[in-house]
Every structure is written in C-alpha cells, then in structure tokens.
Amino acid sequence: MWHQRGERLCLIKETLPVYGHQHSGTELGGTRFRPLSFEVPKPLFPVAGVAMLQHHIEACAQVPDMKEIILIGFYQPNDELNRFISSSQQEFKIPIRYLQEFAALGTGGGIYHFRDQILSGGPAAFFLMNADVCSEFPLQEMLRFHRQHGENHCGVLLGTTANRTQSLNYGCIVENRETNEVLHFVEKPSTFVSDIINCGIYLFTPDIFGHIGKVFQRNQQERIQEELTNGKQMPEVIRLEQDIFTTLAGQKKLLVYKTQHFWSQIKSAGSAIYASRLYLKQYHQTHPERLATNRDGTPKIIGDVYIHPTANIDPSAVLGPNVSIGKGVTIGGGVRVRESIILHGAVLQDHCCVLNSIVGWDSTVGKWARVEGTPSDPNPNDPYAKIDSETLFRDGGLTPSITILGCNVSIPSEVIIRNSIVLPHKDLNRSFQNQIIL
Numbered sequence: 001m002w003h004q005r006g007e008r009l010c011l012i013k014e015t016l017p018v019y020g021h022q023h024s025g026t027e028l029g030g031t032r033f034r035p036l037s038f039e040v041p042k043p044l045f046p047v048a049g050v051a052m053l054q055h056h057i058e059a060c061a062q063v064p065d066m067k068e069i070i071l072i073g074f075y076q077p078n079d080e081l082n083r084f085i086s087s088s089q090q091e092f093k094i095p096i097r098y099l100q101e102f103a104a105l106g107t108g109g110g111i112y113h114f115r116d117q118i119l120s121g122g123p124a125a126f127f128l129m130n131a132d133v134c135s136e137f138p139l140q141e142m143l144r145f146h147r148q149h150g151e152n153h154c155g156v157l158l159g160t161t162a163n164r165t166q167s168l169n170y171g172c173i174v175e176n177r178e179t180n181e182v183l184h185f186v187e188k189p190s191t192f193v194s195d196i197i198n199c200g201i202y203l204f205t206p207d208i209f210g211h212i213g214k215v216f217q218r219n220q221q222e223r224i225q226e227e228l229t230n231g232k233q234m235p236e237v238i239r240l241e242q243d244i245f246t247t248l249a250g251q252k253k254l255l256v257y258k259t260q261h262f263w264s265q266i267k268s269a270g271s272a273i274y275a276s277r278l279y280l281k282q283y284h285q286t287h288p289e290r291l292a293t294n295r296d297g298t299p300k301i302i303g304d305v306y307i308h309p310t311a312n313i314d315p316s317a318v319l320g321p322n323v324s325i326g327k328g329v330t331i332g333g334g335v336r337v338r339e340s341i342i343l344h345g346a347v348l349q350d351h352c353c354v355l356n357s358i359v360g361w362d363s364t365v366g367k368w369a370r371v372e373g374t375p376s377d378p379n380p381n382d383p384y385a386k387i388d389s390e391t392l393f394r395d396g397g398l399t400p401s402i403t404i405l406g407c408n409v410s411i412p413s414e415v416i417i418r419n420s421i422v423l424p425h426k427d428l429n430r431s432f433q434n435q436i437i438l
C-alpha cells in the first residue's frame, strides 16, 4: 500500500499568536521568547543562521516522495511568513501551505480540523512535528522503522532518553522493549514514569484520524451540553498527548523509535543559543558551506560560526565558538563574540565584547562595551541532560540567563550589561545587571 500510493506529507504545528500575544492557559507561541517574539514569530527566529522552521523543512525535503508540507497555527499570516513560505518552496522544490486555525485547537484538534486537506491526495502516512524542537530529524529512519513493523500500528513517536528529574517536563513513554510498542504514555507526570521522552516528532498513518474522531465525538456531546447550560461556545480542543496517546498506549497502536542523535526543545531564548550550537555542529556533515573558515583578511574564527554573506566584519574581530551573524551586521575592529546570536542590521562597535547573548535587530553595542549573559546549557557531565527552559523569575529575582537586547536597542560605550533583558527601542545610558529594562 505504501509504495502504490507513495504520497506523504508533513505537518509542522505551531501556535503562532500575532507577535507573542498570549492565548489563555498554556504558554503559546513565544511568551518565554520575549522580547524577541515581538518582532518575529518564534518559528521564524533564526537558529544557526536560518529560520527555526527551515531546519524542519530541509529534513522533510530530503525524504523521497515527500509531496507537501503543511504548517498549522492560529497566527494571522503576514508578509514575513508568506515570504518565508515562498522562498522555501523555491529553494526546496516542495509545495508548502499554511493553514490557520480559528482558535488554538490543541495538537490533536488542529490536525483533526484540517483532516480533509491532510488526507487529500491519499497519503499513505504523514509526519507531524512540533515547531519548537531542534533535532537531527531522523525521518527516513522513522519511515524504515514504520515499514519494518508491519501495518497494525497507526503512529511512530520519536523518543529520546532524559534523566529522571528532567523527564517529568516531557511526555514519558514506557515501551515493550522487544516490540517497541508504547505500553504507557503520561504527559509531564508528577513522579518518575520512564526516562524515554516524547520528542514531539511523529509519523502517522491516516488511521490516527479514526482515533481522534472518537474523542471528538465524545467531546462534542459535552460541548453541546455546555452550550445549552452556560451558553458558552467551546472550541474543539483535543490534545494529542493526553487525549489520544494515553488512550492508544497499550493497544499496540503506537510504537516508539528511539534516537541517539541530538534533540532539544526551543522554549526560551537561551535554548535558541544552545540549539544553534547543535545545528552548527551538524553543518559539518550537512552544510559545510554555511560554516565560516579562517582565511587571510577575514576575522579569526574559533569553532563553529555562521556569517551571513552580507555581514561586514573587521578582520581583527574574533568570533566563536557558536556564533551566528545575521544579514547586514557590522562588526568593528577588536570585537569579541562568543556563544551568541547577532540579528540582522546590528552594529557591534570597535572592541566591544558580546558573550552568551542575543543582540536584536538593528541594535548597537558601543565601543568597549561588554554585553554578557549566563549560559543555560544542559549539565555537560550528564549525557542525558536536557536544557532547562526555566521561568524568568526564581525566588523573587530574575533567573540568571543569557542577555537579550530587543530590537533597536542602543548600548553606550564602555558600559557592562549583564544577565539582563532589554526591551526594544531602549537607549541605555549606564551599566545594568540582572534586570529587565522596560
């Protein structure tokens, strides 16, 4: 059946409220990503030089017979998203469409709502991915695994190993080690369930919609009742994890494919710097042309560095490791940048130093200034540690984290900005430490 129809499509789901406005309830579309998500929807934020979503799209485009990519969100499409879609279509030679939900329908509700579009063309299976993850996206391996395991199951979940404490922040999967069937699935349990966690990357057959449909019908009764009693209209929210996986676990319907390759969530701005490091490392195999090299008359490069071809960098600057320099950035003499993302149009004046920071679009860092943050990397001594996407505040204070300059911020010469978040369009006149500068 697979080969006869041979059609596949890929969905990348993301809740994309317009520029970080929040929907009630859950953390959606970039609240922990502020102030950067004021300027650009989180999935378009550049990680290792390209939009976060481009990494998903590149992985999909490499799967043979991939026919289409659909992006699902409830964000009003704007010029930036449209430009991204059309340039990606051209570059990767694959149709890409954006489907807008009328409300946040939940991860299962969204795909169920658009099931006719997803199933048009009779796909044998489709991938579904969370937009806020970075991964090597072993899609072809998942496909092989799916084929090897016959036709009874309706989904393959990508799993990875986490340590016991951090596993509680994810969907936890208990598997039958011989058959790889999912025996139990618990979303963010309060006590330890399993060290195999859900990566938010799935391969489904169309049968998944039968299972979502049953939950939809059941909820429909409750919705009608609610409407009659309270006059309130409730959207058809269905959570893939709690409402579908938990029920299907133990029924031989779901399998888990465990990856040894890199994977991380991208929830906070700090995790974008970590994700950049992972992708830059991967470029050695996939895109060596994106990595800067040491040549005469160019800045000194240490480790993995991405530089947009339009950036103007003084040869006496020293960059890296893990640095991404965006379009049109200007970097003066003697500048040092390490573990940072410099967004397009930013200017780093002579001899300034930028460490563990994100410098926003069109911001300026003055001469001899120092912009520095605290990295939020996973514990390097624990092979299964994941990045902690901490909340902004802990014990009444700002959690030490990377420094973020919003767009069009101006840092004067010879000041130090440490562990701070500076909102857009600020003209600072002194040093700051551990502050949110509004």
Ligand SMILES: Nc1nc2c(ncn2[C@@H]2O[C@H](COP(=O)(O)OP(=O)(O)O[C@H]3O[C@H](CO)[C@@H](O)[C@H](O)[C@@H]3O)[C@@H](O)[C@H]2O)c(=O)[nH]1
Pocket: 013, 014, 015, 016, 026, 027, 028, 029, 072, 073, 074, 101, 103, 104, 105, 106, 107, 110, 130, 131, 132, 133, 169, 170, 171, 172, 187, 188, 197, 198, 199, 200, 241, 265
């Ligand atoms: N289109 C759409 N997308 C949604 C909706 N709700 C959430 N999403 C998107 O789905 C992704 C994950 O949703 P979250 O609700 O933020 O869940 P999570 O805490 O990241 O946990 C999920 O991902 C983990 C891996 O990163 C998993 O371990 C966990 O089981 C779960 O799937 C994000 O990209 C989020 O924007 C919705 O109503 N509509």
